[in-house]
Amino acid sequence: MLQQQPLTGNGPSNGRGLGMSGHPGMHSLNSVHHPSQRRSDGGDSGLEGTENGHENRRDIGDILQQIMTITDQSLDEAQAKKHALNCHRMKPALFSVLCEIKEKTGLSMRNAQEDEPQDPQLVRLDNMLLAEGVAGPEKGGGAAAAVSAATSSGGMSPDSSLEHSDYKSKLSQIRSIYHTELEKYEQVPCRNRRRALTLPACTEFTTHVMNLLREQSRTRPVTPREIERMVGIIHRKFSTIQTQLKQSTCEAVMILRSRFLDARRKRRNFSKQATEGLNEYFYSHLSNPYPSEEAKEELAKQCGITVSQVSNWFGNKRIRYKKNIGKFQEEANLYAMKTALGGTQDNDSPHTPNSTGSGSFSLAGSADLFLGVPPVNGEQSAYQMGVQANGNWHGRNSPPSGASPHSDSENSD
DNA sequence: GTACATGATTATGT
DNA sequence: ACATAATCATGTAC
Numbered sequence: 001m002l003q004q005q006p007l008t009g010n011g012p013s014n015g016r017g018l019g020m021s022g023h024p025g026m027h028s029l030n031s032v033h034h035p036s037q038r039r040s041d042g043g044d045s046g047l048e049g050t051e052n053g054h055e056n057r058r059d060i061g062d063i064l065q066q067i068m069t070i071t072d073q074s075l076d077e078a079q080a081k082k083h084a085l086n087c088h089r090m091k092p093a094l095f096s097v098l099c100e101i102k103e104k105t106g107l108s109m110r111n112a113q114e115d116e117p118q119d120p121q122l123v124r125l126d127n128m129l130l131a132e133g134v135a136g137p138e139k140g141g142g143a144a145a146a147v148s149a150a151t152s153s154g155g156m157s158p159d160s161s162l163e164h165s166d167y168k169s170k171l172s173q174i175r176s177i178y179h180t181e182l183e184k185y186e187q188v189p190c191r192n193r194r195r196a197l198t199l200p201a202c203t204e205f206t207t208h209v210m211n212l213l214r215e216q217s218r219t220r221p222v223t224p225r226e227i228e229r230m231v232g233i234i235h236r237k238f239s240t241i242q243t244q245l246k247q248s249t250c251e252a253v254m255i256l257r258s259r260f261l262d263a264r265r266k267r268r269n270f271s272k273q274a275t276e277g278l279n280e281y282f283y284s285h286l287s288n289p290y291p292s293e294e295a296k297e298e299l300a301k302q303c304g305i306t307v308s309q310v311s312n313w314f315g316n317k318r319i320r321y322k323k324n325i326g327k328f329q330e331e332a333n334l335y336a337m338k339t340a341l342g343g344t345q346d347n348d349s350p351h352t353p354n355s356t357g358s359g360s361f362s363l364a365g366s367a368d369l370f371l372g373v374p375p376v377n378g379e380q381s382a383y384q385m386g387v388q389a390n391g392n393w394h395g396r397n398s399p400p401s402g403a404s405p406h407s408d409s410e411n412s413d
Numbered sequence: 414g415t416a417c418a419t420g421a422t423t424a425t426g427t
Numbered sequence: 428a429c430a431t432a433a434t435c436a437t438g439t440a441c
Contacts, residue, residue: 267420267437275419290430311429312421319432320419415441422435427428 059090082219098221125246132253134175171253178249185242202238206231270313274303278313282321283335289318 066085070078085091129135184201213227270278281299282289291299296310303310321328 269419269438309420313419315430315432316420318430323432416439417441418437418439420435420437422433424431424433426431 059088060094063088063090063094086218095221099223102221102226103223119243122243122246125243125250128250129178129246129253132250133171134178134249134253174249174252178245181245182242185238185245202235205238206234209234270303270305270309274305277303278310278317279331279335280339282314282317283332284339286332289314 063085066081070081070085073081126135186200186202209230210227213222213230216222217227269275277299281291281295285291291310291314293307296307296314300307300310305313
C-alpha cells in the first residue's frame with residue numbers, strides 16, 4: 001500500500017509527462033519519495049499485472065543485463081534495445097529505484113546551493129553602470145551628463161567639445177557592446193519568453209539542456225527535480241558571466257573616464273594670440289588686474305579659451321608678477337608700448353576692472369602711466385607701482401592709507 | 414636630462 | 428564666490 005502512493009500521481013506536476021509520455025505511471029514514479037521498501041522485495045505487486053516477485057527478479061536481471069551490454073552494440077542495435085527497454089513493463093519501477101539511489105548518493109546534489117541572495121557587489125555594479133549612463137534607458141544626455149558632471153568643477157579645456165564627443169562615442173560603444181552581451185546572458189523568465197524575438201543565449205541554452213535531460217530521462221534516471229537543479233546551476237553560471245560582464249564594463253568606463261580626465265588635465269599652452277590678448281589686458285590694467293565677469297567673457301571669446309581659463313591665467317599672472325616684478329618688466333614695457341601705440345586691440349576695454357574695490361588702487365593707473373618710463377633697475381620702476389604701493393593688489397580692499405599719494409580713484413585711462 | 418615656463422588644481426582666507 | 432599662495436604636472440628650450 002505504501003508503494004501505491006506514488007502511483008496516485010501526487011508528485012510535483014512540473015515535469016509531468018515530459019519524455020515519459022508513453023509510459024503511464026512513469027511521471028509519478030519519477031517523484032517517488034519513500035520507496036525504500038519497494039526494493040526489499042522487488043515485488044511491487046501493484047504494478048501492472050505482475051504475478052510474483054520471482055518473475056520480477058528475473059525481469060530486472062534481464063533488464064540490467066541488457067543495459068550493461070548496450071554500449072557494446074552498434075548504434076542501431078542500441079537504439080532498438082533502448083526502445084525495447086523503454087517499453088518494458090518493469091521500466092518505471094526500475095527507473096524510480098535508480099533515481100532514488102542516485103538521490104541518496106548525493107550525486108545530483110552537487111552544486112545545489114539554492115538561494116542566491118542579491119549580491120551586493122552586483123547591486124553596486126548595476127548602480128554604477130546606471131550612473132555612468134551605460135545601463136538604463138538611452139537618454140542622449142546620459143553620457144553627456146556624466147561628462148559634464150565630471151568636468152563641471154574645473155574649467156573645460158577649449159577643445160572640450162572635441163573630447164566630449166570622443167568620450168561620448170567611446171561610451172556609447174561600450175554601451176552597445178554591453179547591451180549586446182547582456183542580452184545573451186539575461187535570463188528571460190520562461191513565462192515571458194514569448195516577448196523576446198530572439199531568445200537570449202541563456203534561455204536557449206537552458207531550454208536545450210532541459211530538453212536534453214528530458215529526453216535522456218527516458219533512458220537514464222533523471223528526475224524532474226534534478227532537471228530543475230540543473231537549470232538553477234545554469235542560471236547561476238550565466239549570472240556569474242553577467243556579473244563579469246558588468247565588472248569589465250565598469251572597468252572600461254573607468255579607464256575611459258580616467259583617460260578623459262587625464263586629457264583634461266593635460267596642459268596645453270595657449271596660443272600666442274591668446275597670451276598676447278591676456279597680457280595686453282593685464283598690463284593695461286596693471287593697477288587693478290581684476291577683470292570683471294564681462295571682461296573675462298570678452299577675453300575668453302577673444303582668446304578662444306574659457307572664462308575659467310581666463311581666471312586661472314589672471315590668478316597665476318598676478319601672483320607670479322607680484323613675486324618677481326623685475327622679471328616681468330620687459331614684458332610690461334612691451335605691452336605698455338603696444339597698448340599706447342596701437343591700442344587697437346580693443347582691450348578697448350570697457351576697462352571694467354572688477355568692481356570690487358576698484359577704487360583703492362589707483363596707484364599706477366595704467367599703461368599710459370608707465371609708458372614713458374624705461375625699465376630702470378627693476379625694483380623701482382613705475383610698473384611696480386600697481387603692486388607696490390602698499391604691498392600688493394589684494395590690499396585693494398583696504399584703502400591706500402596714505403601709501404598712495406596721488407591716487408584717489410581708479411582711473412585706468 | 415635639466416631647468417624653467419605655464420596651465421591647472423588645491424588649500425585656505427576673506 | 429572669489430582671491431591668493433603653494434603645488435602639481437606638463438610643455439619647452441637648452
